[in-house]
Amino acid sequence: MTTARATPGTDASQATAAGSAVDAAALALGDDALILSHRLGEWAGHAPVLEEEVALANIALDLLGQARVLLSMAGDEDELAYLREERAFRNLQLVEQPNGDFAHTVARQLYFSTYQRLLYSRLTATDSRFAPLAAKAVKEVAYHQDHAEQWTLRLGDGTDESHRRMQRACDALWRFTGELFRPVEGVDVGWAAMETSWLESVTGVLRQATLTVPEGPRSGAWTAGAGREGLHTESFGRMLAEMQHLHRSHPGASW
Template identity: 50%
Template sequence: MIDPLEIGDDCLVLAQRLAGWITRAPTLEEDVALANLSLDLLGQARALLSRAGDEDRLAYLRDPAEFRNCLLVEQPNGDFAATVVRHLLYTGFLYELYAAHPEDEVAAKGVKELAYHRDYARIWAVRLGRGTEESRRRTTAALGALWPYTGELFETEPDLREPWDTFVGGVLREAELAVPRVPPAPATRWTGGRRGRHSEHLAPLLAELQELHRAHEGARW
């Protein structure tokens, strides 16, 4: 079963992160592409959060500790390579989750969108990994920084680990990049988002997302 609050929060936070690239992407084409990825995730967030309650209240009137998104999606955009790697790792998971629940209306629609998201991330990961020395260095650094956060994705969905490993491992081989060998770290550092224990990065993101609504609570167009 898809948890509407956890996955809805994932999609909302990642949509907001991707929206941060608008007017800042490396090219106009990627500016448009990232905006579209953000809108896909925002639509999924709305559909899921509306199952959990009032979508506006849940998006705009909760404090960081009340959010249940995984830590991976709240990590900063960083450079373009970091954004690509984060998207590869998370959407690889979300695609498998949706594919496992074809009876769910949001999943049935979302899996088609996520197929494009995964392919977008795969194409760029390969391009960066097999590109210049600098692009390879940045992509490798992003993998090392973000990989430890992936364990949290499978705390409640262990069956998705194998297909995720197969997909992500295949992309990394195609990109001529190694799977990071990151030693175990304290659980409180790498997990806990599902239980409301977040990194320092979530509060500023939510402040930006919620500013207008909180300043004019109850206002209507």
């Protein structure tokens, strides 16, 4: 009878692989928060009313705080934010979409914050490295989602013009939502069940807002998973250049 023997270093190799997967996942989730934070920050001085100036800034700061924690898990947060090239970013294509008009920003936030709240709620119940962050961030994201839902209702069930713009925004961004549920290695959640919950939640809000749930595909042939693979839309390069300009112009400077 031959007894199977473990190959020396197998456990260490598996641990290293698991650690690398978690680092990669932290980078992907951190990039999501970082890029959307920057997009929302672009509203400073341009929001439709003063109250929204403060609300969008607060949401942006919440996301920036999440990004700092997540990127620090993967390396130096400043280097990762300001010194990587476009193809090295792993954020979802949804979060990099331009602000457009206010309805466009609201639709983007509705889609993403609903996803993020479901994700963090599940991560809170795990024993992963993400659990402490998720336990704190899920409370922030609950506000983000509520804010987006309330504006979706106000715009969708408002004037003819606000309804038209909100419908247009929901339709335009729908094709980027399939990528939300592409499994991220190192994040152990039930992605299929989460997608079902997301669809139920978003569909309920849109219908309550008298909006039509978009019927088009939720990921095109070239967009499915593209952001996670470092493939981004045209506007991302311009946004990144603006975000990184100061740091790259004065390397090593302290303030």
